[in-house]
Amino acid sequence: MATSTHVLQKNSVSRVMxxxxxxxIPGILTYAWQFGWGIVINLVWAxxxxxxxxxxxxxxxxxxxxxxxxxGSAIVTAWLLALSLPPLAPWWLTLVGMIFAIGVAKHLYGGxxxxxxxxxxxxxAVLIISFPAQMTQWSAPLAIAGHHLGFVESLAVIFxxxxxxxxxxxxxxxxxxxxxxxxxLMQQHTLGEIHSYSHIFGSLGGVGNEWVAAAYxxxxxxxxxxxxxxxxxxxxxxxxIWLTAGFLHWGDAGRxxxxxxxxxxxxxxxxxxxxxxxxxxxxxxxxGRLIFGLAAGFLTVIIRVFGGYPDGVAFSxxxxxxxxxxxxxxxxxxxxxxxxx
Amino acid sequence: MRELHRFPGGVHPSEHKAESSxxxxxxxxxxxxxxxxVRQHIGQPAKPVVELGDRVLKGQMIAEADGYVxxxxxxxxxxxxxxxxxxxxxxxxxxPDLCISIETDGKDEWIAHEGVDWRIMEAAALRxxxxxxxxxxxxxxxxxxxxxxDPAGGPAxxxxxLNGGECEPWITCDDRLMQERAEEILEGARIMQHLLGAQTxxxxxxxxxxxxxxxxxxxxxxxxxxxDITSMPTLYPGGGGKQITKTLxxxxxxxGGRTTDVGVQVFNVGTAYALARAILxxxxxxxxxxxxxxxVLRPQNFEVLIGTQMSELVMxxxxxxxxxxxxxxxxxxxxxxxxxxxPVVKSTNCVLAKSEETFPPRPxxxxxxxxxxxxxxxxxVLQPQELYWFARARNFGKAQEYHLFDCIECGCxxxxxxxxxxxxxxxxxxxSEIWAxxxxxxxxDIARERHEFHLFRIEREKKEKAARLAAKxxxxxxxxxxxxxxxxxxxxxxxxxxxxxxxxxxxxxxxKNTDGLPEEKKTEIAEIEARRAKIREVAKQPVEPEKx
Numbered sequence: 093m094a095t096s097t098h099v100l101q102k103n104s105v106s107r108v109m110x111x112x113x114x115x116x117i118p119g120i121l122t123y124a125w126q127f128g129w130g131i132v133i134n135l136v137w138a139x140x141x142x143x144x145x146x147x148x149x150x151x152x153x154x155x156x157x158x159x160x161x162x163x164g165s166a167i168v169t170a171w172l173l174a175l176s177l178p179p180l181a182p183w184w185l186t187l188v189g190m191i192f193a194i195g196v197a198k199h200l201y202g203g204x205x206x207x208x209x210x211x212x213x214x215x216x217a218v219l220i221i222s223f224p225a226q227m228t229q230w231s232a233p234l235a236i237a238g239h240h241l242g243f244v245e246s247l248a249v250i251f252x253x254x255x256x257x258x259x260x261x262x263x264x265x266x267x268x269x270x271x272x273x274x275x276x277l278m279q280q281h282t283l284g285e286i287h288s289y290s291h292i293f294g295s296l297g298g299v300g301n302e303w304v305a306a307a308y309x310x311x312x313x314x315x316x317x318x319x320x321x322x323x324x325x326x327x328x329x330x331x332x333i334w335l336t337a338g339f340l341h342w343g344d345a346g347r348x349x350x351x352x353x354x355x356x357x358x359x360x361x362x363x364x365x366x367x368x369x370x371x372x373x374x375x376x377x378x379x380g381r382l383i384f385g386l387a388a389g390f391l392t393v394i395i396r397v398f399g400g401y402p403d404g405v406a407f408s409x410x411x412x413x414x415x416x417x418x419x420x421x422x423x424x425x426x427x428x429x430x431x432x433x
Numbered sequence: 434m435r436e437l438h439r440f441p442g443g444v445h446p447s448e449h450k451a452e453s454s455x456x457x458x459x460x461x462x463x464x465x466x467x468x469x470x471v472r473q474h475i476g477q478p479a480k481p482v483v484e485l486g487d488r489v490l491k492g493q494m495i496a497e498a499d500g501y502v503x504x505x506x507x508x509x510x511x512x513x514x515x516x517x518x519x520x521x522x523x524x525x526x527x528x529p530d531l532c533i534s535i536e537t538d539g540k541d542e543w544i545a546h547e548g549v550d551w552r553i554m555e556a557a558a559l560r561x562x563x564x565x566x567x568x569x570x571x572x573x574x575x576x577x578x579x580x581x582x583d584p585a586g587g588p589a590x591x592x593x594x595l596n597g598g599e600c601e602p603w604i605t606c607d608d609r610l611m612q613e614r615a616e617e618i619l620e621g622a623r624i625m626q627h628l629l630g631a632q633t634x635x636x637x638x639x640x641x642x643x644x645x646x647x648x649x650x651x652x653x654x655x656x657x658x659x660x661d662i663t664s665m666p667t668l669y670p671g672g673g674g675k676q677i678t679k680t681l682x683x684x685x686x687x688x689g690g691r692t693t694d695v696g697v698q699v700f701n702v703g704t705a706y707a708l709a710r711a712i713l714x715x716x717x718x719x720x721x722x723x724x725x726x727x728x729v730l731r732p733q734n735f736e737v738l739i740g741t742q743m744s745e746l747v748m749x750x751x752x753x754x755x756x757x758x759x760x761x762x763x764x765x766x767x768x769x770x771x772x773x774x775x776p777v778v779k780s781t782n783c784v785l786a787k788s789e790e791t792f793p794p795r796p797x798x799x800x801x802x803x804x805x806x807x808x809x810x811x812x813x814v815l816q817p818q819e820l821y822w823f824a825r826a827r828n829f830g831k832a833q834e835y836h837l838f839d840c841i842e843c844g845c846x847x848x849x850x851x852x853x854x855x856x857x858x859x860x861x862x863x864x865s866e867i868w869a870x871x872x873x874x875x876x877x878d879i880a881r882e883r884h885e886f887h888l889f890r891i892e893r894e895k896k897e898k899a900a901r902l903a904a905k906x907x908x909x910x911x912x913x914x915x916x917x918x919x920x921x922x923x924x925x926x927x928x929x930x931x932x933x934x935x936x937x938x939x940x941x942x943x944x945k946n947t948d949g950l951p952e953e954k955k956t957e958i959a960e961i962e963a964r965r966a967k968i969r970e971v972a973k974q975p976v977e978p979e980k981x
Contacts, residue, residue: 096795096844096847096857096858097766097857098764098767098769098785098787099446099602099764099765099792100795100796100847100850100853101444101446103806105799105802105852160799165802203800204799204802205801205803206800319809371803371805372803376805376816376818377816424816425814425816426814427688427814427815427836428440428441428675428685428688428814428839429685429689429813429839
């Protein structure tokens with residue numbers, strides 16, 4: 093005897109997920125424009141894997157397949173993971189990542205709405221710990237690459253067909269700007285020296301990369317304008333990065349990259365608007381979201397600068413996912429008519 | 434122009450007011466049978482005062498108010514009492530309740546009635562009169578009006594708000610009433626203001642009812658009544674008691690409290706009208722305006738006799754093929770009426786006929802994704818997604834800690850939920866579970882107290898017996914001084930020991946101020962305590978803010 097409202101706003105989980113996907117499209121197009129076909133192939137492959145794994149998991153758990161498969165959440169996970177992997181990542185790398193994302197992080201925890209951790213980031217974390225070599229072979233931006241892979245060539249690289257004749261690996265892959273900085277600093281170079289010998293840097297971040305970051309930003313702002321996400325997490329996350337990086341940079345500009353460089357990495361923008369804002373694994377209170385974002389931003393820079401991995405977005409968000417129940421419990425907003433403390 | 438304040442949250446569903454608002458109120462028709470429930474208000478059900486086979490006149494009291502939180506019930510038309518027993522009532526549970534059925538004779542013969550002079554009548558007597566006229570809040574909460582008009586025991590009421598918000602979609606009964614009978618509404622408001630001693634009189638009407646606003650303003654001018662009639666932005670649930678108070682006065686009703694805590698009393702315009710009819714003309718509450726709309730041929734407002742079966746009412750508005758059911762109330766807070774021939778009661782503001790097309794079944798419920806869209810529309814600034822989890826997990830303590838009882842069940846959360854979760858159902862479930870547990874706890878507390886008192890009495894009787902025996906022995910001793918000194922000592926020792934035991938036992942029992950009272954007195958006190966507990970229980974029953 094349901095007595096809740098007899099009318100519903102035109103809204104559904106699928107709609108929310110589809111809007112998230114739609115807002116990722118500018119970033120994806122820019123990515124493909126700057127880095128070639130790899131990312132497109134990767135996204136399609138990851139989506140196929142996500143839907144298959146989701147269907148399998150739903151079947152094993154005796155859940156109705158159609159409503160849950162069409163909610164779009166698996167595709168969102170697939171896209172977020174694919175966008176976090178090197179665009180020419182081998183097919184099996186994506187497969188392993190998706191198994192951990194959909195199978196472990198999502199369904200072993202109870203499926204849609206129950207996952208403590210962001211599934212895509214769990215997949216990413218497993219891969220970067222287990223396969224560091226493959227995870228650091230990023231496509232070189234087309235602007236500086238020695239060879240532009242065509243669609244079929246990219247397909248061949250991803251699915252184990254090897255490189256086209258006469259093309260060396262060096263011609264198509266390179267380290268990311270963040271990784272270049274890390275390696276350079278470990279070799280006792282100063283930031284100025286690194287910038288002078290590497291061609292990977294653009295005006296703010298990396299060549300090509302900074303455009304991808306800008307496109308993510310545009311998509312993220314649209315997501316906010318559509319009220320799918322609140323401003324709290326992205327603003328706090330970027331502010332956390334900016335303040336932490338700024339503090340370090342101000343202390344020693346030769347060793348610590350500038351805050352705008354940290355923010356212009358696509359991972360920062362993707363993290364700020366699309367990953368840290370994941371409602372299921374994030375905080376739900378306004379103050380909680382600010383704390384979540386600030387701390388994740390802080391940890392991102394700390395892991396990038398002092399940690400052993402080329403990027404820190406995934407780990408910082410996973411660490412903060414862990415803190416969400418505690419944050420939420422202590423940041424409950426004042427209800428209507430409750431006296432100010 | 435009054436400065437308006439924005440209450441938190443709120444939604445704006447399609448209004449659907451035009452369907453029924455253009456036609457005038459259709460006069461009451463007399464059905465052949467009226468089924469009048471004795472429980473139409475919050476509090477104690479009324480006690481029947483008629484017998485099977487009695488002839489009753491229109492307006493004659495057929496059930497009297499039972500206690501303070503109660504109100505009387507009257508015959509809506511003349512006829513013969515044909516049944517007093519369980520019958521279908523409009524309640525989501527579908528359970529029957531005690532009803533008095535009247536076989537009407539079509540004469541519609543009134544009982545002798547006339548108004549009272551409220552200006553000279555003593556306030557308490559006037560409130561008693563209001564109670565005997567069967568008045569209860571017509572906005573939907575049906576709280577006995579006599580209690581709401583009693584300012585004693587609470588903070589002074591400085592402002593009386595006449596609630597013409599009518600924020601629920603589809604419903605237009607208050608709109609039409611204000612358009613057609615504004616003067617009587619204001620007459621009623623004047624009496625309410627008099628009883629409450631409120632300095633300020635306000636009226637709030639949503640801006641989608643411009644004709645009503647104009648009619649009310651004209652009437653106020655004609656009566657020379659000092660009332661500020663304000664057009665409020667249309668935003669659901671702007672007609673909620675706490676919300677209209679915030680909008681018009683800027684005052685925040687304390688969490689867990691009522692608007693009277695900030696000196697504001699809110700009455701629905703329909704209640705004010707009914708009060709005017711009762712006091713100025715002596716007409717008890719036997720009919721009300723009901724919007725009949727949705728999947729009917731002629732959506733319209735009807736003046737309906739209480740007890741008229743809903744199915745009959747729908748027929749009057751022109752029933753259509755493929756009706757899938759009836760909602761009593763609006764689409765946001767109303768409920769599916771399990772039996773279409775359930776009667777119209779005092780809280781029936783709308784009978785909304787459903788069809789597959791206008792009210793499709795709720796889509797499949799998906800898991801909560803914590804998107805917090807519910808948070809952004811909650812007028813109480815609650816965390817509906819957390820309350821949902823606590824209710825699901827039956828973690829009722831936590832639910833209360835997260836202010837479950839500040840939920841006004843407006844349904845904004847379930848309206849926006851992308852997962853289509855019937856959230857309000859979960860909150861209602863949690864609330865009723867908590868009430869049930871508290872009831873249980875209170876009755877077990879009473880039982881425990883009784884048991885403790887029983888043990889205490891046994892102990893005291895033992896002690897008294899020991900003392901009596903000791904005293905007896907003492908007299909024996911004086912009578913028989915021949916007892917050997919050793920024997921005497923042994924006896925004394927025994928007595929002393931018995932006394933010490935009794936003393937120790939007495940000390941182990943919590944002392945009560947009932948000590949030393951005669952037995953009858955104590956039982957009487959226990960009985961009084963039990964009655965008090967019962968009253969407390971009744972008083973603790975939920976009072977939802979008046980809506981619309």
